[in-house]
Amino acid sequence: xxxxxxxxxxxxxxxxxxxxxxxxxxxxxxxxxxxxxxxxxxxxxxxxxxxxxxxxxxxxxxxxxxxxxxxxxxxxxxxxxxxxxxxxxxxxxxxxxxxxxxxxxxxxxxxxxxxxxxxxxxxxxxxxxxxxxxxxxxxxxxxxxxxxxxxxxxxxxxxxxxxxxxxxxxxxxxxxxxxxxxxxxxxxxxxxxxxxxxxxxxxxxxxxxxxxxxxxxxxxxxxxxxxxxxxxxxxxxxxxxxxxxxxxxxxxxxxxxxxxxxxx
Amino acid sequence: xxxxxxxxxxxxxxxxxxxxxxxxxxxxxxxxxxxxxxxxxxxxxxxxxxxxxxxxxxxxxxxxxxxxxxxxxxxxxxxxxxxxxxxxxxxxxxxxxxxxxxxxxxxxxxxxxxxxxxxxxxxxxxxxxxxxxxxxxxxxxxxxxxxxxxxxxxxxxxxxxxxxxxxxxxxxxxxxxxxxxxxxxxxxxxxxxxxxxxxxxxxxxxxxxxxxxxxxxxxxxxxxxxxxxxxxxxxxxxxxxxxxxxxxxxxxxxxxxxxxxxxxxxx
Numbered sequence: 001x002x003x004x005x006x007x008x009x010x011x012x013x014x015x016x017x018x019x020x021x022x023x024x025x026x027x028x029x030x031x032x033x034x035x036x037x038x039x040x041x042x043x044x045x046x047x048x049x050x051x052x053x054x055x056x057x058x059x060x061x062x063x064x065x066x067x068x069x070x071x072x073x074x075x076x077x078x079x080x081x082x083x084x085x086x087x088x089x090x091x092x093x094x095x096x097x098x099x100x101x102x103x104x105x106x107x108x109x110x111x112x113x114x115x116x117x118x119x120x121x122x123x124x125x126x127x128x129x130x131x132x133x134x135x136x137x138x139x140x141x142x143x144x145x146x147x148x149x150x151x152x153x154x155x156x157x158x159x160x161x162x163x164x165x166x167x168x169x170x171x172x173x174x175x176x177x178x179x180x181x182x183x184x185x186x187x188x189x190x191x192x193x194x195x196x197x198x199x200x201x202x203x204x205x206x207x208x209x210x211x212x213x214x215x216x217x218x219x220x221x222x223x224x225x226x227x228x229x230x231x232x233x234x235x236x237x238x239x240x241x242x243x244x245x246x247x248x249x250x251x252x253x254x255x256x257x258x259x260x261x262x263x264x
Numbered sequence: 265x266x267x268x269x270x271x272x273x274x275x276x277x278x279x280x281x282x283x284x285x286x287x288x289x290x291x292x293x294x295x296x297x298x299x300x301x302x303x304x305x306x307x308x309x310x311x312x313x314x315x316x317x318x319x320x321x322x323x324x325x326x327x328x329x330x331x332x333x334x335x336x337x338x339x340x341x342x343x344x345x346x347x348x349x350x351x352x353x354x355x356x357x358x359x360x361x362x363x364x365x366x367x368x369x370x371x372x373x374x375x376x377x378x379x380x381x382x383x384x385x386x387x388x389x390x391x392x393x394x395x396x397x398x399x400x401x402x403x404x405x406x407x408x409x410x411x412x413x414x415x416x417x418x419x420x421x422x423x424x425x426x427x428x429x430x431x432x433x434x435x436x437x438x439x440x441x442x443x444x445x446x447x448x449x450x451x452x453x454x455x456x457x458x459x460x461x462x463x464x465x466x467x468x469x470x471x472x473x474x475x476x477x478x479x480x481x482x483x484x485x486x487x488x489x490x491x492x493x494x495x496x497x498x499x500x501x502x503x504x505x506x507x508x509x510x511x512x513x514x515x516x517x518x519x520x521x522x523x524x525x526x527x528x529x530x531x
Contacts, residue, residue: 026351033344033405040406050400074298078309081295117515118508121391121479122492126504129496130319131312135302140312209391212482222392226399238388238396245387 050231057239058232061225065218065240072217075135076203079142084196087150092180094151095158097166100176109155112148120145124210138215142203149202153195157188193259197252204248208241218244327509328502335510338488342514345405345480345487346473349412354466357417361424367431368454378421385418390476394483408480408487415476416469427461428454463529467522474518478511 090108092098099105124141131137165183174183211219218241225233299306362368363378394411401407431454439453481489488511495504 022351025347029344029347033341033348037406040401040404043402046402047400054400070301074301077294078298078302081291082309113516114512117475117512117519119475119479119489119511121482122489122508122511125482125493125496126320126324126508127316129501130316130323135304136308136312139302139304139309140316143313205389209389212391212395219389219392223395226395234396234399238392241389241392242384242387246383249387 053231054235056232056235058230058236061221061233061236062240065221065237068216068218068221069240069244071135072204072207072211072219075138075142075207075215075217076200079139079146079207080196080200080203083143083146083150083199086147087154090147090151091154091158092184095155095162097159097162098176098179098184112151115144116148116152120206121209121213124213124215128213128215133214135216138207138210138217141210141215142206145206146199146203149199150195153199154188154192157191157195158184161187161191190259194256197256201245201248201252205245324501324505326502327506328500329506331503332506332510335488335491335507338491339510339514341405342477342487343474345409345412345477346470349409349416349477350466350470350473352409353413353416353420353469354462356413357420357424358462360417360421361428362450364421364425365428367428367433367436368450379425382418382421385414386422387418388415390415391479391483394480398483405486408477408483411480412473412476416473419472420465420469423465424458424462427458427465430461431457460529464526467526471515471518471522475515478514 093100094105094108096102096105120141123144124137127137127141127144131140162184165187166179169179169183207215207217208219208222211217211221211223214220218237222234222237222241225237299309360378360382364375364382366375369375390411393414394408397407397411397414401410435457436449436453439449444452477487479487479489481487481491482493488507492504492507492511495501495507
């Protein structure tokens with residue numbers, strides 16, 4: 001029976017070549033960094049012991065946890081609120097199709113690209129070094145993260161979908177403000193709401209993560225439980241964080257669908 | 265006569281002003297509650313960002329480039345962690361992706377179980393995983409990589425599954441009608457159409473991993489984050505900002521490279 005060729009000629013050799021290159025990169029990475037593989041396998045013996053101890057749950061810490069959850073949520077919400085206002089103003093100023101000043105727009109875009117390249121925990125370290133511990137530092141750190149995220153996504157939406165509306169309104173002589181308020185805002189509002197809900201979820205995740213460096217909230221509680229080697233408390237808090245994120249995702253999806261498809 | 269009839273105003277949009285007002289009012293109330301609960305004064309809140317910016321430029325500049333060469337090993341470590349974790353996660357996430365997608369897995373229970381497992385991995389913030397794993401396994405580079413792998417698997421599995429779901433049913437059905445086995449459908453039907461999305465998401469995960477592995481140091485798992493933390497604790501702000509600048513350079517470079525790879529291979 002004739003063998004019918006299923007793939008194009010030479011594609012197998014190309015694929016093998018690609019795999020070799022990728023494997024080379026991987027091996028280089030493993031060689032270059034110092035991994036203590038032997039130490040790791042030594043400690044593996046302790047793992048079953050630790051996991052056994054973690055199987056306990058400590059309900060006494062639940063009320064404290066709930067209060068801290070509110071703190072984390074409050075920080076996330078506050079930062080989101082201020083971020084929305086700032087991002088709305090900024091993104092309509094820097095979107096390439098309606099920016100009043102091209103060079104300023106490019107400058108601000110680059111500025112935010114740099115802000116986004118710094119991981120938010122690093123921002124947290126710098127903010128705490130400047131402003132001290134406390135809820136204001138948490139607020140400012142999450143704000144930096146949220147504004148840069150929203151500006152990027154809002155601007156993306158405006159540039160992607162705004163073209164025709166802007167051209168139509170410009171040809172009737174509408175001013176910048178009118179184009180923004182009557183044309184672009186109604187057009188992009190559903191996309192903006194999606195971004196806002198994603199941003200809120202990310203904000204909550206950030207505010208939990210910031211607990212590692214001392215920002216109040218449930219992350220801090222977890223860090224404290226870990227440092228005091230309280231296994232049961234740690235497990236309880238982790239379970240509550242899990243539940244929180246799942247509930248949050250469900251609520252956000254419902255809100256998103258409500259706004260997109262109207263009350264049904 | 266016209267003046268006798270009520271002039272009907274045709275509503276331009278369906279927006280109910282009362283409902284919008286209620287929603288805005290609730291959101292406002294939540295925000296004010298948040299401010300009170302957090303015990304921040306409004307002034308503190310509004311002055312927060314400006315004061316930070318002032319402090320930032322006052323304390324963190326000028327950057328000191330004295331120890332630039334000493335940072336190189338940590339930079340390589342950071343990139344290495346990202347590379348290794350992305351590689352391993354891709355393979356495992358691909359398997360999970362196949363298990364989650366309706367196109368490739370016809371058993372609902374298996375789909376739901378895998379999806380639930382992957383959701384747990386995804387929902388726990390990355391740093392919390394890091395802290396937990398260091399708690400269980402101790403400090404070290406491998407632990408950090410493990411944390412990166414878990415989070416990346418969570419993220420990629422869902423993205424891969426969505427991409428696989430988008431593959432057209434018709435081409436798969438055509439293959440099936442010709443008597444192709446499951447594996448043949450997988451290799452000749454699904455994978456070729458899946459490759460662009462695979463490249464896109466994997467590169468995206470790599471970018472995220474580079475940024476995450478920077479902060480791994482803060483939970484004791486190695487990487488350049490340790491240097492930043494140490495320098496800040498020693499009040500050597502000039503050094504700290506230099507390291508941050510190095511981080512920015514790495515991240516921007518990674519973005520550039522991934523964009524180049526995307527342009528070459530996805531087109």
